[in-house]
Amino acid sequence: MTQLLAAREGRITPEMEEAARREGVDPEFIRAGVAAGTIVIPKNRLRKGVRTCAIGRGLRTKVNALIGTSSDRDDPEMEARKIEVAISAGADAIMDLSTGGDIDGMRFLSLERATVPVGSVPIYQAGIEAIEKRGGIVAMTPEDMFEAIEKQAAAGIDFMAIHCALNFEVVERLQKTGRVTDIVSRGGAFLTGWMLHNRKENPLYEEFDRVLDILREYDVTLSLGDAIRPGCIADSLDGSQIQGLLVAGELVARARERGVQVMVEGPGHVPIHHVETTMLLQKQLCHQAPYFVLGTLAIDVAPGYDHITAAIGGALAGASGADFICYVTPAEHLGLPTEEDVRVGVMAARIAAHAADIAKGVKGAWEWDLKMARARASLDRAAIAGLAIDPALVRCYLEKEKGELCSACGDECALRLVSEYFQQ
Amino acid sequence: MPTQMARALAGEITPEMKRVAGREGVDPEFVRRGVAAGTIVIPRNRRRKNIDPVGIGTGLAVKVSASVGLAGEGDTIEGEVAKVRAAVEAGSGAIMDLSVCGDIDGARRAVLAATTTPVGTLPVYQALAEAREKYGAAVKMKVDEVFEVIERQAADGVDFLALHCATTWQTLRAARKHRRIDYLVSHGGSHLMGWMIYNQQENPLYEHFDRLLEISRRYDVTLSLADGWRPGCLADSLDAAQMQELVVLGELVARARRRQVQVMVKGPGHVPLGHLKATVQLEKQLCHGAPYFVFGPVVTDIAPGYDHITAAIGGALSAWAGAEFLCYVTAAEHLGLPGVEQVREGVVAARIAAHAADVARESRAVQWDLEMSRARKALDWDRQIELALDPVRAGALRRERSRGSHQACAMCGKYCAMKVVGEYLGKEQGVC
Numbered sequence: 001m002t003q004l005l006a007a008r009e010g011r012i013t014p015e016m017e018e019a020a021r022r023e024g025v026d027p028e029f030i031r032a033g034v035a036a037g038t039i040v041i042p043k044n045r046l047r048k049g050v051r052t053c054a055i056g057r058g059l060r061t062k063v064n065a066l067i068g069t070s071s072d073r074d075d076p077e078m079e080a081r082k083i084e085v086a087i088s089a090g091a092d093a094i095m096d097l098s099t100g101g102d103i104d105g106m107r108f109l110s111l112e113r114a115t116v117p118v119g120s121v122p123i124y125q126a127g128i129e130a131i132e133k134r135g136g137i138v139a140m141t142p143e144d145m146f147e148a149i150e151k152q153a154a155a156g157i158d159f160m161a162i163h164c165a166l167n168f169e170v171v172e173r174l175q176k177t178g179r180v181t182d183i184v185s186r187g188g189a190f191l192t193g194w195m196l197h198n199r200k201e202n203p204l205y206e207e208f209d210r211v212l213d214i215l216r217e218y219d220v221t222l223s224l225g226d227a228i229r230p231g232c233i234a235d236s237l238d239g240s241q242i243q244g245l246l247v248a249g250e251l252v253a254r255a256r257e258r259g260v261q262v263m264v265e266g267p268g269h270v271p272i273h274h275v276e277t278t279m280l281l282q283k284q285l286c287h288q289a290p291y292f293v294l295g296t297l298a299i300d301v302a303p304g305y306d307h308i309t310a311a312i313g314g315a316l317a318g319a320s321g322a323d324f325i326c327y328v329t330p331a332e333h334l335g336l337p338t339e340e341d342v343r344v345g346v347m348a349a350r351i352a353a354h355a356a357d358i359a360k361g362v363k364g365a366w367e368w369d370l371k372m373a374r375a376r377a378s379l380d381r382a383a384i385a386g387l388a389i390d391p392a393l394v395r396c397y398l399e400k401e402k403g404e405l406c407s408a409c410g411d412e413c414a415l416r417l418v419s420e421y422f423q424q
Numbered sequence: 425m426p427t428q429m430a431r432a433l434a435g436e437i438t439p440e441m442k443r444v445a446g447r448e449g450v451d452p453e454f455v456r457r458g459v460a461a462g463t464i465v466i467p468r469n470r471r472r473k474n475i476d477p478v479g480i481g482t483g484l485a486v487k488v489s490a491s492v493g494l495a496g497e498g499d500t501i502e503g504e505v506a507k508v509r510a511a512v513e514a515g516s517g518a519i520m521d522l523s524v525c526g527d528i529d530g531a532r533r534a535v536l537a538a539t540t541t542p543v544g545t546l547p548v549y550q551a552l553a554e555a556r557e558k559y560g561a562a563v564k565m566k567v568d569e570v571f572e573v574i575e576r577q578a579a580d581g582v583d584f585l586a587l588h589c590a591t592t593w594q595t596l597r598a599a600r601k602h603r604r605i606d607y608l609v610s611h612g613g614s615h616l617m618g619w620m621i622y623n624q625q626e627n628p629l630y631e632h633f634d635r636l637l638e639i640s641r642r643y644d645v646t647l648s649l650a651d652g653w654r655p656g657c658l659a660d661s662l663d664a665a666q667m668q669e670l671v672v673l674g675e676l677v678a679r680a681r682r683r684q685v686q687v688m689v690k691g692p693g694h695v696p697l698g699h700l701k702a703t704v705q706l707e708k709q710l711c712h713g714a715p716y717f718v719f720g721p722v723v724t725d726i727a728p729g730y731d732h733i734t735a736a737i738g739g740a741l742s743a744w745a746g747a748e749f750l751c752y753v754t755a756a757e758h759l760g761l762p763g764v765e766q767v768r769e770g771v772v773a774a775r776i777a778a779h780a781a782d783v784a785r786e787s788r789a790v791q792w793d794l795e796m797s798r799a800r801k802a803l804d805w806d807r808q809i810e811l812a813l814d815p816v817r818a819g820a821l822r823r824e825r826s827r828g829s830h831q832a833c834a835m836c837g838k839y840c841a842m843k844v845v846g847e848y849l850g851k852e853q854g855v856c
Contacts, residue, residue, distance in 0.1 A: 070836065070837040070839075071837030071838045071839065072826070072837040072838075073837075099836070099837065099839055100837065124839075127839070128839070137839075137844070180794065180797045180798060180801060181797050181800060181801045181842070182801070182842070182845050182846070183841055183845040184841050184842065185841060186836055186839055186840075186841045186844075188841065188845075189839075189840075189841035189842075189844040189845040190839070190844060192844075192845055192848060193844050193845060193847065193848045196848040197848065231797070231800070232793065232794070232796070232797030232800070233783060233790065233793050233797075234790070234793065234794050234797060235797075269797075271780070271783045271784050271790075272740060272741070272744055272780050272781070272783070272784040273744065273783075273784035273785075273786070298740060298776070298780035298783070299776065299779050299780050299783055299793055300793035300794075300796045300797050300800075301779065301792050301793055301796045301811060301812065301813050302772075302776050302779075302812065302813040302814070303808065303809075303812050303818040303821070303822075304812065304814055304817040304818040304820075304821045305772060305773070305776055305813070305814065305817070307733070308732075308733055308736050308773050308776050309776055309780070311733050311736060311737055312736055312737050312740045312741075312776070312777065312780050315697060315723060315737045315741075316697075316737075316741065319697050319698070330821065331821060331825040333800070333808075334818060334821045334822045334825050334826060335821065335822060335824070335825025335826030335827075336825055336826070337825065338825070341825075347727075347730055347733075348730070348733050351724060351727050351730055351733055351734055351737070352737065354724050354726065354727075355696075355697050355723040355724050355734070355737055356697070358658065358696050358697060358698070358723075358724065359696065359697040359698040366658070366659075366696075368726055369657065369658045369659065369696075369724055369725040369726055370605075370657075370658075370659050372657070372725040372726045373605050373606055373656070373657030373658070373659050373660070373725055374605065376606060376656070376657065376725070376758075377605055377606045377607075377608075377656075377657075384728065387726060388726060388727065388728050388729065389726050389727045389729075389730065390727075390729050390730065393728075393729040394728050394729055394759065397728075397729065397756070397759040397760055398759070400760065408556050408562075409556060409560070409561040409562050409563070410560070410561065412560075412561035412562075412563050412564070412622065413561075413618070414552075414562050414563050414614065414615040414616075414617070414618020414619060414622070415608055415614055415615070415618060416618075417563065417617075417618040417621045417622055418607060418608060418614055418617045418618050418621065419607075419608070420621075421596070421600070421617075421621050422599070422600055422604075422607050424600075
């Protein structure tokens with residue numbers, strides 16, 4: 001039985017209880033959210049020892065980090081270290097997006113090392129194995145796709161990005177309206193290529209129930225992949241993106257009917273004046289399903305700093321309703337991130353999420369800043385470091401800056417006079 | 425000679441207005457009208473020689489300022505000049521020299537010589553330092569000495585002066601009554617308050633505001649009316665002290681304009697995301713549309729070490745809401761003084777915020793992003809690096825993070841989405 005079905009029956013599962021404890025909310029609030037589909041708890045039935053991470057309305061905005069091998073760099077140990085770096089920096093979940101070397105082996109390693117929910121994109125493995133076995137991504141069979149999903153679910157993956165909301169309506173809209181950067185989603189690109197080459201509808205859309213049956217069996221949370229997410233701000237909120245959202249909305253309703261937990265993935269490159277509308281449309285068209293955004297990136301022109309363009313977009317997106325923020329590292333658009341890029345990416349995303357949580361009124365968010373403000377006002381360095389989002393970094397600075405308070409004016413210090421005035 | 429504002433009011437389009445218009449791609453008459461109305465300022469001291477004028481205000485691209493200055497024993501003029509160079513190279517539109525100790529005159533003159541951007545200062549710092557030297561305590565500073573330093577800095581060619589003219593007794597009482605959490609935030613503001621308490625006198629910059637206007641007028645120095653009560657934590661945002669000061673600032677803006685002195689207003693600070701729009705709207709309303717020069721703002725208190733990022737978030741949203749001038753915040757903020765690398769990074773973060781806002785205001789700014797996106801689609805790496813906001817860093821990261829990758833990048837390797845789809849949508853395939 002999935003969390004969703006349990007919630008609908010009125011049962012509060014141990015996972016819901018743990019989530020409630022972590023968030024400082026009533027377990028019944030979590031249950032009601034899961035039942036309504038506004039909250040998901042990604043946790044594969046087979047997975048053990050995972051920190052529960054509930055995602056959705058009324059909860060702290062969560063952060064996801066991406067790792068994985070690629071054809072150009074296949075170093076599983078390095079990817080495993082990135083998982084550890086991401087989690088110690090505060091990531092709430094990770095996704096293994098491996099496309100190089102031993103994909104099964106890497107997934108095993110990810111699941112073993114991660115103490116948080118792990119997500120994957122099974123079409124990557126299906127596509128890459130099709131190249132090896134059948135000579136090309138387009139030669140992949142529908143069976144290959146479903147087998148990859150089943151295999152990864154059986155391995156314990158907690159949530160899967162699956163591009164079910166891509167069909168010919170969307171592809172035709174894309175061809176008609178034209179785009180600057182067409183499709184920038186890798187999974188979306190694989191499937192679009194497959195559909196156009198084979199002149200066949202996307203099997204993940206056409207046989208959506210089959211996808212749902214597998215996910216339901218393992219209680220894998222479906223993360224509806226955003227095949228059509230805008231890859232530049234000029235493509236934001238265009239016809240194809242909205243068409244994709246319409247299809248996603250239908251599939252959200254169907255997933256819920258089958259008792260499968262579902263969230264929706266979102267952009268991407270979004271100018272800041274489009275963010276609120278993007279969030280509103282997703283919530284409206286997708287029946288308030290949790291929204292999992294990549295960034296969003298506020299501009300296109302700052303490669304090397306996309307953790308910052310994403311922090312701007314992510315903060316605003318979170319404040320406007322996004323529930324789950326996928327990090328973006330400084331290496332985005334340029335290459336694969338290093339461990340340090342991963343750390344910085346997680347920090348930037350957490351800052352965005354926290355700024356959003358203050359705006360959303362999430363429990364405890366405002367109080368955290370208030371404690372920091374009081375620590376600063378009383379010049380309590382140990383408290384400042386302890387409260388910082390990255391305590392180790394602050395301690396490192398403070399060790400360097402051992403400077404004493406200025407004593408140039410002695411008893412007639414202007415700042416002391418002000419302090420006395422306020423303490424009267 | 426009359427100020428830019430006086431000339432604008434007389435219908436004259438000055439060479440500075442022409443230069444600003446050319447840079448921004450707007451009509452010179454638009455700039456003239458903005459300067460006349462006070463919604464645009466062109467900080468340019470009449471005595472400044474080596475300047476390429478910059479316009480700040482409604483309808484123009486959002487600008488960024490970087491602060492440097494001698495702050496402690498280890499600091500040298502050469503070191504600060506190196507920061508100026510790094511900031512300007514990274515695209516800072518203005519520099520502020522906020523030296524508080526050492527050879528302040530020497531530092532200011534070196535900074536003025538090192539850049540063609542407008543240069544701003546905060547003269548009270550020097551007046552306080554000199555009083556400390558002379559009398560053993562900054563609070564013993566004489567009123568005439570403050571104005572002597574202001575005049576000295578103006579005569580050197582400083583283009584804009586930050587002055588806490590509205591930090592009055594009324595605002596102090598408001599802060600005390602309403603129990604502000606953090607009352608020592610603005611360095612200049614706090615010292616002025618200490619001076620007021622010690623001497624039991626009103627803030628001389630408020631009391632003798634006309635004297636200040638006289639100096640500003642003579643040199644055409646733009647006033648940057650600073651906020652001694654900028655919130656230093658989210659909890660103090662939009663509190664009584666801040667609002668009281670903003671009301672007074674609005675009156676001073678009107679008085680400056682009557683004397684045809686160019687004026688902008690400085691703003692926070694620490695502002696929660698949900699207060700940003702209101703903060704900007706209140707300034708615009710109470711200060712009669714004067715350009716708003718905000719410090720960040722940082723949107724959370726809990727991220728020391730990353731305040732260039734918290735400030736990029738606040739800066740983007742404030743500028744979208746109408747702020748026109750962003751003072752950078754470096755990663756060292758709240759922790760220490762920035763090094764050259766942090767200065768550079770701080771400028772880039774602020775420029776990202778400024779551009780995000782320019783794009784949202786649907787200006788011509790979006791063309792840049794469009795060109796970048798076309799280069800991406802074409803997998804044209806040279807062009808992508810060239811178009812990058814920081815080409816040096818983008819180039820370095822491309823080399824380091826995609827070693828051995830040629831056509832695509834190491835993230836997707838052979839399975840680049842652009843490559844895969846290009847084929848099937850019948851578009852021409854990009855090559856490197």
